[in-house]
Structures are given as C-alpha cells and as structure tokens.
Amino acid sequence: MAEYTLYAFKESGNAYKAALFLELAGCDWQARFVDFFNGETRSPDFRETVNEMGEAPVLIHGDVKLTQSGVILDYLSQQTGKFGAANDVERRDILRWTLWDNHKLTSYTATYRFLKQFVAGTDPTVLEFLRGRMIAALSVLEKHLTGRAWVATDQISTADLSICGYLFFETEFEVDWADYPAIAAWRERIKAMPGWQHPYELLPDGAG
C-alpha cells in the first residue's frame, strides 16, 4: 500500500492540485477513484464517512485525513519540505494567492468549465456571467506574472500548484493563451517540471 492515498477523479482540477504535488515531489502515492459523475460525493455515505463538504480531493496519510486542496498542499509541503515557504513573509504570500485562487480563479473557472462541458442545458446567461468573472481573474494573474517566474516566491510553490489546477483544461473553457502571454509562459514552466503530467493522464477515471 502506498504511503499517501488521494481520493480523486481525472476531471477534478482540485484533486489535480494535490496529485501534481505528490507526483512532482516523488511521493509514494495512489489514487482512489471517486465516482463524482454518478453522485458519489453527494451521497450520504461519502458525506458521513469521507468528507462532510461533499468534495474531492481527500488525502489519507496514516491516521490523518485531510480535505480542501489548500490544506493538503500545506500539509504535503510540511511533510516533504518541498514547494513551501522559506519564512513567514513567503508563507503569507503563498496563502494569499492560494485563497485568491479558491475565491476568485478556481471558483469561477471550475464552475464555468463544469457547467459548459458536463451539464447539458445550462442557461447561457449563467455561463456568460461565470466566464466574465473567470476572465477578470485571469487578467489579475496575467498582470501579476508579467516579469516574474512564479506566483508567490522565486521558486515554484504550492501557490502555483493551486492556481494551475484548472488551467490545463483550457480546451474546455475556451481561452486563447496568446491573450495571456505571461500565464502561457508560466504554464510552460510548470509543464517542464520533471514528472509533470496532464490531469487526464495523472488521475483515474472509472475505467482505471
């Protein structure tokens, strides 16, 4: 049995944030497939025994069970000494961008892509609203990354891993990275990390 078990499915960018850490850090880990599209995360059993929030990812490490990708990333960083902060200023900046990601970037990008790609009949007005919010967030990120290599520190950190979570699904939410050259270059830096894989390769589906 692997040291870490991650409840995950391949369409989940939030699960990917944690999986990418585990893979890039060379951890001994395995995925446990979550059947999101057949309602597993919404089932009473999942909410009772796995995560009351009804969400993946969930990380199991010995007796420790963690949910929320930002908590998992923080924990893994402490465990492995990788992708973390060198001091309190860096720690706060990593947290700052991780919270921003959850509130402003992933929140809208993931929801827009989910409704557009996986839910039939979503009202176009709702899609347009979510897309507008996504673009506002991408514009903040583009400006922030202009002239710098990584989001929060001078190396890749868990803030980068959080923020990139949904940004490799770009064919599913229609952005042209030519409009965001700094984000595009930063994405390439992440893809060049030894061990990088696309979420559809790194995470399981029901057939796996």
Add this chain to the structure above:
Amino acid sequence: MAEYTLYAFKESGNAYKAALFLELAGCDWQARFVDFFNGETRSPDFRETVNEMGEAPVLIHGDVKLTQSGVILDYLSQQTGKFGAANDVERRDILRWTLWDNHKLTSYTATYRFLKQFVAGTDPTVLEFLRGRMIAALSVLEKHLTGRAWVATDQISTADLSICGYLFFETEFEVDWADYPAIAAWRERIKAMPGWQHPYELLPDGAG
C-alpha cells in the same frame, strides 16, 4: 495613529471579517474608507499602490501590508495570540473551513447579495444560480454546526470570523434562519461576544 489600519467599507463582509477580529481582540485599530462603489478598488492607482487584486480588505501594520481576509486573520491571530489554533490539527481545521468559506460560502453569498442588492438589472437566472449555490453551502454549514458550538475548534476561531463575514447581512439575501437553527444559534453566540457590532456599525461609509 492607531497600530493597525484596515482599508474597508461597511458593505464589505470580507473587510468585516478582519474588523471583527480587531474589535473583539481589543486591538488599537482604525479604518481607512475605501470608496468601492465609486470604483476605487478597480482604479489603476489602487491596483498599483494598494492591492493588485483590486480588493478590500488591506491591513497595514507598521511595514507589513497584507491582503486577503484569510491571511489577515491568520496574521492577527499570530500577533495577538487570539482566535487561533492550539496545535497543528486545529490549525489545519481552521484553514480548511477558511478555504471552504472563500470557495463555497462567501464566494456565492457575497456575489449573490452584491448583484441582488447593489446592481440594477442583473439577470434573474444568474441570481437564481448564485442563490442555489449559497443554499448548498449553508446546508453544509448547518449540518456541520449541529451539535457543536464553533466551526473548527472548541472556542471561537478565525474560521468562525471568516464564515460569519456575510451572514449578518441576511436581510439583503433573503434567508430565514428558522430553516438553519444551528447557524442561527451560532450567529447568536457570535453576537453575544463582548464588543460585537454589526458591519454597518463597525465599518465606515463615505460619510464617516
């Protein structure tokens, strides 16, 4: 001059999260009014010199400038020794619920209330979508708080201060707390804290 300066305006539940900490902890603080409704946070000057994310709150403490309510709460807890974690397990649970608040509760509650209350002509379909997400988050919180006094630890913590940020504006987003008895009781516990004030009393408006 006060020890802490908080960029804030009275309609901002995110600013209220930080202001409530400062007030309940008895800190020496002052608010600096942000003219959100006349576009200050979206102005190039604000983004250049105050917060590239274009958001309040911003906390100034000596040479330290912090943004994101979750970062500010964490910092204030470290500075004052109040409303924080006693150990790593509690620290992760506080972070977990703070992230959940940013991603799932405040994200939808604040946006729903903002568009409903302050923006004329928002498409009702968008409002209905946001309201549905808000109710899903409130249901998770209601279940979580059933049988417990506080969100993350056995005392009030920064997770409670984060989660309650928008929940005193209830007349502006139409919930009936009778449908959420555990949240209602928890709100009363917060209101009973010495020094508690409603955001419209605690934070400034342009007339202040």
